[in-house]
Amino acid sequence: MYNITSLPNPQLNNRTYPVKVGAVLGGSSAIDGLFGDRGSKADYDAWETLGNPGWSFSSLLPYFKKSVTFTPPSPDEAKAYNYTWDISAYGGNGTGGPVQVSLPSYNWPQSKHIWEAWKQMGIPRQNEGANGNAFNTFVSPTFLDPVTRTRSYARTAHWDPYKNRTNYKYNLLSGYQVTEIRLITGRLRAVGVNVVKRGTAGPKIAIQSKRQVILAAGAVWTPWLLQRSGLGPKSVLEAANIPVIKDIPGVGANLQDHPYSAPPSKFTNDLIPSPEYLLANATAYEEAKREYEQSRTGPLTLARGHQAAFLPLKTWQPQWKDLIRALLSQTASNYLPAGYDKNLTDGFIAQRNVVANLFNQTDNAAVEFNFGPVPLNGGALLRTLSRGTVTLNATDPLAAPLVDFRTFTNPIDVANAVAAIRYSHRVNSQPALKGLGPVGYIPELNATSDSEIEKALRESLMLPSFSHMSGTAAMLPEQYGGVVGPDLGVYGIRKLSVVDASIIPLIPATHLTATVYAVAEKVSLRTRVDFFFSRGFREWF
Numbered sequence: 001m002y003n004i005t006s007l008p009n010p011q012l013n014n015r016t017y018p019v020k021v022g023a024v025l026g027g028s029s030a031i032d033g034l035f036g037d038r039g040s041k042a043d044y045d046a047w048e049t050l051g052n053p054g055w056s057f058s059s060l061l062p063y064f065k066k067s068v069t070f071t072p073p074s075p076d077e078a079k080a081y082n083y084t085w086d087i088s089a090y091g092g093n094g095t096g097g098p099v100q101v102s103l104p105s106y107n108w109p110q111s112k113h114i115w116e117a118w119k120q121m122g123i124p125r126q127n128e129g130a131n132g133n134a135f136n137t138f139v140s141p142t143f144l145d146p147v148t149r150t151r152s153y154a155r156t157a158h159w160d161p162y163k164n165r166t167n168y169k170y171n172l173l174s175g176y177q178v179t180e181i182r183l184i185t186g187r188l189r190a191v192g193v194n195v196v197k198r199g200t201a202g203p204k205i206a207i208q209s210k211r212q213v214i215l216a217a218g219a220v221w222t223p224w225l226l227q228r229s230g231l232g233p234k235s236v237l238e239a240a241n242i243p244v245i246k247d248i249p250g251v252g253a254n255l256q257d258h259p260y261s262a263p264p265s266k267f268t269n270d271l272i273p274s275p276e277y278l279l280a281n282a283t284a285y286e287e288a289k290r291e292y293e294q295s296r297t298g299p300l301t302l303a304r305g306h307q308a309a310f311l312p313l314k315t316w317q318p319q320w321k322d323l324i325r326a327l328l329s330q331t332a333s334n335y336l337p338a339g340y341d342k343n344l345t346d347g348f349i350a351q352r353n354v355v356a357n358l359f360n361q362t363d364n365a366a367v368e369f370n371f372g373p374v375p376l377n378g379g380a381l382l383r384t385l386s387r388g389t390v391t392l393n394a395t396d397p398l399a400a401p402l403v404d405f406r407t408f409t410n411p412i413d414v415a416n417a418v419a420a421i422r423y424s425h426r427v428n429s430q431p432a433l434k435g436l437g438p439v440g441y442i443p444e445l446n447a448t449s450d451s452e453i454e455k456a457l458r459e460s461l462m463l464p465s466f467s468h469m470s471g472t473a474a475m476l477p478e479q480y481g482g483v484v485g486p487d488l489g490v491y492g493i494r495k496l497s498v499v500d501a502s503i504i505p506l507i508p509a510t511h512l513t514a515t516v517y518a519v520a521e522k523v524s525l526r527t528r529v530d531f532f533f534s535r536g537f538r539e540w541f
């Protein structure tokens, strides 16, 4: 990972937090938790509602399918772990994509009890989440190759199989960092990039593009790169002594994530095995390792999670009506970052209206409790109203950008974090978990006031990032402070596009990798068609 620390967050007792971004080939898909889920239909329909024709769930679904191949579990595993799925949600039978998804050949014994607790809470279980129904409880595939039982990610899917291809060039220059986009300033056209060896200030090597420059540096580094190239908020560029090529206030604005609270928790009457048990017991660990090496089964096929409750606001926030009313009557600018102009503010208000509508529906989620071998924690907030920023470090524009999550700047998020803690406590108190003795989960919270829970969240429990940074070069109309249009081209700059999590206008209620793959597949098809119909015929054949 890059070594980046967020700015102190005044609403979280001035705490800082690591900004986690993969610094290897494959980016964060090489280090992520392998949770291979998608959002609900309503999540992506919201993108279209915000002014992006062609970006509804039904428009994206073919590309979700095209990006992955799902291999179902064996009948025995399906039975043992109560796995369900809907194959029609995935590409398959040769039509699926190069990223492999499957279900682990194991589950912790504690999970059965947690599933039972969800039942006792009255939460319905979905047969499949990937078909647009990513709400209530479901199991999700993980980015796990079904044969090797190792990580399937951008490198294994999109580079390794093609690195020796000779029919046209696909070059990879690893260990280098792009420092600027080369622009013909008069004509506002991208013509290449400058690179340096990573960790050095130079010499700079200029690389010329033949057709276009496509940025895929992620939601932290893409705005850095645009700003370094003179494309960003005028005030930020001037502070860093970067000549302004185009004043684009949205570059680095609209930072969104899924903050979460994770109080330590454990079962006092724990079942065996558990991760803790394997870590403490060398013989048991060796056995699990042997099983994995010999048959690719057992606990070591599990990653961070593959089962979760993604719950609509109405399910867990008793104050949902008042909250929606309060949200819609807020003066937006009171809570937004300094430097938000009218367009960005209008864009936020449009997002806020969409969120209020989503809060009012039960076909999408506002909190995630992913679960496994320990009692629930406080969950991840999936629909936050606080907005952060990514800006150049004015004193050293070549250094990593300044990431300001601004978690809890909007009081709606605070109210939801408190409600999520209370709700998870209710789940942990269900009869199904009684025998396991869930403790350590701030047991006294039952008796404490909301303000005391809030204090604990601000002081230590609330963490600003689930490593789902997004939105910092948003696909939105220009009058909403957008940076790219529905074709993902940067407004006003020819031959320059962005294809990564920074284009996400409103963060969906899901982990982001599958969404980024789908976005990239959709745009790659468009790019090939454009190429074909422009000057492509000759070069293609």
Ligand SMILES: Cc1cc2nc3c(=O)[nH]c(=O)nc-3n(C[C@H](O)[C@H](O)[C@H](O)COP(=O)(O)OP(=O)(O)OC[C@H]3O[C@@H](n4cnc5c(N)ncnc54)[C@H](O)[C@@H]3O)c2cc1C
Binding pocket: 020, 021, 022, 023, 024, 025, 026, 027, 028, 029, 031, 032, 033, 034, 035, 036, 037, 176, 177, 178, 179, 216, 217, 218, 219, 221, 222, 225, 304, 466, 467, 468, 469, 499, 500, 501, 502, 511, 512, 513, 514, 516
């Ligand atoms: C620890 C962690 C756990 C996660 N868990 C999950 C999970 O379980 N499931 C899930 O779906 N999502 C998860 N995510 C989120 C997910 O991995 C990211 O949202 C997703 O990978 C973002 O893709 P991206 O292409 O936008 O950016 P990245 O994956 O960040 O890719 C950007 C790439 O650009 C490179 N780059 C940046 N700047 C430059 C430059 N100037 N020059 C050259 N190269 C550059 C980076 O090195 C990187 O390789 C997790 C993320 C992290 C960090």
